[in-house]
Amino acid sequence: MKYPTLYQAFRKHIDLSPKAYLDLENRLIHKTLDKKEFLINEGQVIRYLPFIAKGLMVNYRLDGEGEKHVIQIRWAGLWLGDLYSFFSGAPTKFNIRAYQPTELLMINHETFDYITKKHPVYERFFRLSIQNAYIETLNQIFNLHSSSAEARYLELINNVPALLNDIPHYLIASYLSIKPQSLSRIRKKYK
Template sequence: MFDLFFKKLEDRISLTDAEKELIKSHLIPKKLRRRQYLLQEGEVCKYAAFVTKGALRAYTVDEKDNEHIVQFALEGWMISDLYSFITGEPATYTIDALEDSELILMSQASRQELMQQIPSFLQFSYFQIQNAYIALQRRITDLISLSTEEKYTKLIKTYPHIVERVPQHMIASYLGLTPETLSRTRKQMAKNK
């Protein structure tokens, strides 16, 4: 279960066997059934989750009961309510499993301890936060500047596995569209091919 986690980690940093064992001692394996929550809005996000199997989503629900998906996570990806995880404030997102999933969890206290004990883990954590910020900035720019067709095309090219595994109404939510708008866009794109 830890193989994929350590492969991703070692793609970025070098670790000794002792460092791997120390990191492993801080990891918590967790299984979620489809539709089971990892985090609910209002709770404090105590863990960052690395997906080893399955698919999850992070979303918020507005006052009209509409879901707004902000992130998907498939195998090899991390997911959390980063603001809540870092600050200890209540989460604004709910995270649940779209498929039966297997995760590796790490608490903020464990993350802090590992960053102090393993200098390269500090480097890895910095890299993770930096990439999360870059992805967020790109996502915001895309949402406000791309056309509906451009948003969908970019999603297909960048994350083809999401489109294969996630229902279209959730993809529409992620893109800031109604399911009907996404359906019309897909039909128009198919017609134009």
């Protein structure tokens, strides 16, 4: 078993035999990204379901003025990507980029079809994954509605204290939906 983190990620949601896991593990595509390297850009079709084995990735969209808006920040142990683009074949609207040296384990369509047919428990896993991703974004909307930027900042660094050292602050500001200057202003209050 080369990637116990991945096995654990599955076991959190489904009852998966080591054998069924290894059947998948042997088919994974391993990909390494340097700091600031892109996994995918707006307009491309994503052909993989990527799991972050190590590192940190940021998912942002560009608005009409070309301004970046960070929608997701994801780290080791999590999936990311654009499920819609993967399943529908439509070009993505997202830009997904590593901000630390990152290792990905990726499932392509062929492997996805194979393992969900061979081990139906994986089908359940991916349905649960989408469901969880959906719930998480609903929470994110609720937070944007109900908490101030300051409160969102405090919650974020409380949950993921390492974040401030791992990515540029302007990306954290963008994720919080404020400008870097405002983030600085908030941070000053807590020094």
